[in-house]
Amino acid sequence: MKKITLFGIEVDQAAALAPMAGVADTSYRQICHDMGAVMTVSEMISAKGLCYQSKGTDALCQLTEQERPAGLQLFGSEPEYIAKAVNLIQAYQPDWIDLNMGCPVTKVVNSGAGSALMKTPDLAAACVKAAVKESSVPVTVKMRIGWDAEHINAVSFAQQMEAAGASALTVHGRTKQQLYSGHADWDKIRQIREVVKIPVIGNGDVKTAQDCQRMYQETGVDLIAIGRGSCGNPWIFKEIRALLEGIIFTPPTPEERMEMMLKHIRMIIAHSDKPSTLAIREARKHASWYMTGLKNAAAFRSQCYHLNSYEEAEQMAETFLKLQ
Ligand SMILES: Cc1cc2nc3c(=O)[nH]c(=O)nc-3n(C[C@H](O)[C@H](O)[C@H](O)COP(=O)(O)O)c2cc1C
Numbered sequence: 001m002k003k004i005t006l007f008g009i010e011v012d013q014a015a016a017l018a019p020m021a022g023v024a025d026t027s028y029r030q031i032c033h034d035m036g037a038v039m040t041v042s043e044m045i046s047a048k049g050l051c052y053q054s055k056g057t058d059a060l061c062q063l064t065e066q067e068r069p070a071g072l073q074l075f076g077s078e079p080e081y082i083a084k085a086v087n088l089i090q091a092y093q094p095d096w097i098d099l100n101m102g103c104p105v106t107k108v109v110n111s112g113a114g115s116a117l118m119k120t121p122d123l124a125a126a127c128v129k130a131a132v133k134e135s136s137v138p139v140t141v142k143m144r145i146g147w148d149a150e151h152i153n154a155v156s157f158a159q160q161m162e163a164a165g166a167s168a169l170t171v172h173g174r175t176k177q178q179l180y181s182g183h184a185d186w187d188k189i190r191q192i193r194e195v196v197k198i199p200v201i202g203n204g205d206v207k208t209a210q211d212c213q214r215m216y217q218e219t220g221v222d223l224i225a226i227g228r229g230s231c232g233n234p235w236i237f238k239e240i241r242a243l244l245e246g247i248i249f250t251p252p253t254p255e256e257r258m259e260m261m262l263k264h265i266r267m268i269i270a271h272s273d274k275p276s277t278l279a280i281r282e283a284r285k286h287a288s289w290y291m292t293g294l295k296n297a298a299a300f301r302s303q304c305y306h307l308n309s310y311e312e313a314e315q316m317a318e319t320f321l322k323l324q
Pocket residue numbers: 018019020021022023042043044073100101102103142172203204205206225226227228229
């Protein structure tokens with residue numbers, strides 16, 4: 001497998017896991033890493049929340065060896081808080097620190113953070129500079145291609161982040177206004193790749209191994225990050241490796257899918273500081289995703305959303321498998 005060095009870290013040039021708040025927690029990241037994701041990134045962490053020791057922030061910053069190389073992602077729009085947060089977050093020993101400039105969630109955007117920073121490139125650059133000054137590890141940026149169709153500033157924004165000291169850019173090829181609809185504009189990603197010297201990680205709409213191969217060919221990116229395409233399908237990372245190496249990939253059997261689902265639920269419960277009856281709620285969506293594409297999946301989805309214990313999940317998996 002071809003190797004690539006990104007901001008001092010050598011990885012196979014296959015696919016990384018994109019950050020997903022509420023989805024890609026430590027259990028998820030460990031599973032994807034195990035399946036061949038070459039890098040993982042934490043859920044976004046509020047810079048201010050970290051400074052004020054908000055509830056739950058410490059848990060979001062915890063990294064295990066099984067998910068490295070791994071970055072911790074901060075969001076915020078005030079350089080002073082970014083600087084303080086970068087200082088604090090280094091205690092968790094991230095391999096790099098990523099700054100979120102792509103989140104479209106109203107609460108985040110209204111505070112001037114996430115994708116709102118694409119409207120204020122000078123402030124975004126100040127955040128990068130503040131982070132770089134305080135950080136002993138590389139600082140990277142995750143961005144979109146602009147605010148809306150009338151304000152697509154991906155290329156100049158990317159150049160400005162590079163000049164401010166970013167060590168790499170992950171580009172989700174959509175505007176803020178698109179949220180997750182429409183198509184990711186891979187050509188914009190290609191244009192960014194052409195003008196910056198730092199590594200560019202392409203992101204958006206890679207749902208199959210073939211999509212991944214095509215994105216490499218069409219954009220020339222250094223690496224590809226996958227978000228939703230891995231939900232219920234962490235095997236996508238294995239499949240990508242197989243395709244790029246010319247090896248035959250055998251898709252998981254329904255039994256393997258259910259085994260992975262149960263393992264994932266066990267991990268979520270084990271990592272949670274909540275009682276298992278509450279922790280299982282975090283696992284419900286994952287359980288339903290593991291059924292995608294299998295027979296009778298639709299009928300079982302609603303059952304997934306009512307799971308109250310691990311034992312119920314085991315029983316459900318057993319019944320489900322009998323119908324395959
Ligand atoms: C549920 C969910 C949560 C997300 N959370 C984050 C986040 O915390 N930080 C971030 O930079 N991007 C986040 N994203 C965006 C993804 O990292 C990615 O850019 C986007 O989903 C497009 O890639 P995909 O088509 O492979 O999913 C999130 C996406 C989803 C669907």
